[in-house]
Amino acid sequence: xxxxxxxxxxxxxxxxxxxxxxxxxxxxxxxxxxxxxxxxxxxxxxxxxxxxxxxxxxxxxxxxxxxxxxxxxxxxxxxxxxxxxxxxxxxxxxxxxxxxxxxxxxxxxxxxxxxxxxxxxxxxxxxxxxxxxxxxxxxxxxxxxxxxxxxxxxxxxxxxxxxxxxxxxxxxxx
Numbered sequence: 001x002x003x004x005x006x007x008x009x010x011x012x013x014x015x016x017x018x019x020x021x022x023x024x025x026x027x028x029x030x031x032x033x034x035x036x037x038x039x040x041x042x043x044x045x046x047x048x049x050x051x052x053x054x055x056x057x058x059x060x061x062x063x064x065x066x067x068x069x070x071x072x073x074x075x076x077x078x079x080x081x082x083x084x085x086x087x088x089x090x091x092x093x094x095x096x097x098x099x100x101x102x103x104x105x106x107x108x109x110x111x112x113x114x115x116x117x118x119x120x121x122x123x124x125x126x127x128x129x130x131x132x133x134x135x136x137x138x139x140x141x142x143x144x145x146x147x148x149x150x151x152x153x154x155x156x157x158x159x160x161x162x163x164x165x166x167x168x169x170x171x172x173x174x
Contacts, residue, residue: 028085049156072106075111076088105144108155112155116155123172
């Protein structure tokens with residue numbers, strides 16, 4: 001009888017774990033490196049202006065040197081027990097050499113993967129100009145700035161007319 005009582009007590013103790021330990025998915029809290037934060041905030045503002053509603057509540061965005069050689073950024077979407085963890089890693093050594101425009105292009109590209117669930121878009125014009133910020137290679141400052149309104153409108157496909165006239169403002173990141 002005593003053995004049954006011990007087993008009963010053990011079952012009660014082990015089944016009374018907090019939810020995060022009992023197999024129920026609890027995604028990590030929002031964790032964005034302070035240097036990446038202004039870019040994430042302007043992305044969210046543009047997303048809202050375009051009428052796109054997506055959560056960044058559990059977004060993870062940090063620097064790493066564990067990326068592949070030449071890889072500037074990476075978005076990883078991990079599904080676990082019915083939830084999704086969105087993680088962005090940016091190469092710190094490459095980031096430090098980039099212009100503000102390059103940085104925005106990279107972080108917006110990765111945020112589009114992680115937040116908007118956008119895939120790579122390989123199409124370019126007949127002149128070789130990428131038609132999307134989701135192009136698999138770096139667009140470059142000149143093309144990015146020359147086609148900024150088009151890239152933002154395409155990025156947030158539910159764009160409002162205001163999106164087409166947005167100008168790049170690097171004072172946000174200083």
